Amino acid sequence: MDDNVEDCPVCLITFDDTLRRPRTLPCGHTHCTPCINELEEEQEVITCPTCRTSHALPETGQFPISYITEAFIKKMRGLASVPLKAGKELTALAPVTQPAPRPTAGLSRKTQSLLQDQEAKILAAIRSCQEEQRQLADYLTTLGGWGGRQQRLEDELQTLMDQSKGAREVISREESRVEGRKEKVRQREEALHAALETLLTPATRQEAYEVIENADQLLVEVEEEEEEEREAVIPDVHVVTTVARMANSSRAVLQAATSAATQTAMEAAVTTPAAAMDSTLLAPFAAAAERLAPPLKAEELLRLTQRARGLVKAGLILAVQDVEGQTRHARISLQHGRLHLHSLQAPPPPPHALILQMGEVMPASPPCEAFLDLAWPGSAARRVVVSLVRDTPLGRHFVLLCSGQRGACYANTRLFEFQPLH
Template sequence: MDDNVEDCPVCLITFNETFRRPRNLPCGHTHCTFCINELKEQGAVTCPTCRVSHALPEAGQFPISYITESFIRKMRGLASVVPKPMKQLTASAPVTQPAPGATAGLSKKTRSLLQEQEAKILAAICSCQEEQSQLADYLITLGGWDGHQQQLEDELQMLVDQSKGARETIRREKCRVEGRQEEVRRREEALHAALQALRTPATRHKVYEVIDNTDNLLEEEERVTVFPDVHVVTTVNKVAETSRAALQAATATQTAMEAAGNAAAVVQGTPFFLRAMRRPPP
């Protein structure tokens, strides 16, 4: 741990300025935001290092360890932080370059603050682009589920009602994802606008105003919804499993009826066949 102070001691992943920001617990130990959120239980968090339990603050989050972030940035060097996310930006969302001399009249410390905020904005933009890619893949998966459910309806008419329910859930989820794509696009545009604003302030007062605005945008980025929706995935999988089980039961019953080759088998097998198809989801 002492040799890798830039890593969270729980997940061993390097701290960053988006979803794994370092946060200080009252006992003095520092862990990333993700790990602390995972440790929340009944309004308290038990420190994984010293096992002391701490009540959650009213804001719901422990304070960010700015000194840890500054130390990590100093270790890496600003020159190695800024170019990396810029290489990942797509051609559809170009990043404007700062106007020559736009910040020439500002102090070195003030320009350093602008550079730090720029690095945060660039990281958030890359996060938006990665999320767009993940959402697009998720839509393809949802489309595959939709087609599979339609096939199950064709094979087993008695399960049409359940399959239609599952398809309606998928349709709503697809609409939600498409709406989320538009939301992410608007967020990315706002981040680009904030990035441009960071590069053109002319006064110290304007600098701090711009930094406050970008901090609000970055806080919104930390509250993004996780996809896919576990409830949707569980519901679709349960309906699919029930459909397969019913189809297998119907096939087995039909085979037994043909092997028996008598009326008794038909009388005894038909109710079983119907019960198998009408079995509710587990």
């Protein structure tokens, strides 16, 4: 590890400034972002793979990037790509085949200079090809990791299906047993009703004694059957235990499937250019998350659990509310470890989004913070954050202005009348 400081000590892959950015733990050791994310998947406290020191996750959800390491790597790459004089290359570009020395007799200095310039351009193009091949190789490694993770998930799902089949067979046998017992009880009840009717029919003493004797014999048989049935307890403890264990296993596997789908979507967002990131790319992962995940609760979002943080970063959580008879939705973003609820918009939410009601995530009244993204023609948008410290009519009015809960626009309206400060 000391000889290759530009490589992650866990996966032994070179750091870069996109997917495998170096991140430094509080103990001082540096690892790449995917290795840190794998440590964060299971628990809120992670252990450094190098020194085994435990660290709590920061409030921002990510450990800081080691910009010194990035700058060092960029500097090393820059030195490796600078051509020496007389057309010679540094030893770091050994794979680039150097052209044989050209004969200089009979060539003017201008011609030699043109040849050297062209040689430099070709060598730069070769280095560009090498860099692209390195990036593609890194991406293939990432794809291999995704494929391995999905294979493990498929194996777990197959095991879950086998266990579920066994549990269904146990339930089916228990249903047959209960149905049989129910039928016996029904027949016993019919026999008792018939015996009750015969007690009303005897006309002589002899007939009465016979009816009573038959009733006594029936009651003895009923008591024996009830004694046998008491030994066969309902519900069966084994069946209840099996079903409960299967339910817990199913929830655990489904949670793992949701986390895997969300993490894959997030990693795809990192490795894909921003222009190509749209709902088409995220839809398969979002659809999988929607089918497999338990419903997201507002408490889970407000506590910013690992699952909620991943869904927010992937843009899969929306707040909705009916405004003027039309359902509007607001996106939720995460910046600097804090949730930001944006204003309501008219277009319908995408079908793969996880929906929460506006009232579940919106504070009912101040104190709270509100923000406005303001822009003028010819200038970039700037954010203004307003702290509302008291529950006043003006504060509630301002919250409605930011969220759009009373309408789509407050253009050409007056926010408040001037009042002296108290």
